Amino acid sequence: SQQGEEDPQALSIQEGENATMNCSYKTSINNLQWYRQNSGRGLVHLILIRSNEREKHSGRLRVTLDTSKKSSSLLITASRAADTASYFCATATSGTYKYIFGTGTRLKVLA
């Protein structure tokens, strides 16, 4: 399977703490994206990082990309209860229009 792997599978933290999730993938990519999904709902796009970028910030989100290791991380700083959701990375496979999703991290932020 081409599916990416994410770790941890589940993460439980206290409000105000930082949350870090990691994503590894298998193919060459054009970009990598992170999405959030609340239980039973659709996917919400969070941030996109292109293959020639190493780090990107958006509000409380920080994404890094290491194409030599085929890995990315998502850091959520000062987490809030509303951040409780599943987080997925998705890679745009080079030379195609295909996006492959990682296995996801379930984040629970305790108030």
Add this chain to the structure above:
Amino acid sequence: DAMVIQNPRYQVTQFGKPVTLSCSQTLNHNVMYWYQQKSSQAPKLLFHYYDKDFNNEADTPDNFQSRRPNTSFCFLDIRSPGLGDAAMYLCATSRPRGSISTDTQYFGPGTRLTVL
């Protein structure tokens, strides 16, 4: 607002009874995707269209078919739903620049399919 719309949001069908799920977009994007997402799993790509060019994933069952009559609409047909096809079905669009995908995907809210 431009968006991706899926109808219905909830669909109940009987084992073996054909069902069609609908997706429409006002973004005028070239590419439309269908994903299947089972409980606590990642979305799994079933197929995608670049304009009218259909691209099937190798492991998508023959039971799943798709139609894209125009830029705005795309349909997912499940010819003989089984219990294992109960899932959330997500439609997405993107607008690649040139020959590669460089843009984000825009997702609809999904259709939750129940098979009795």
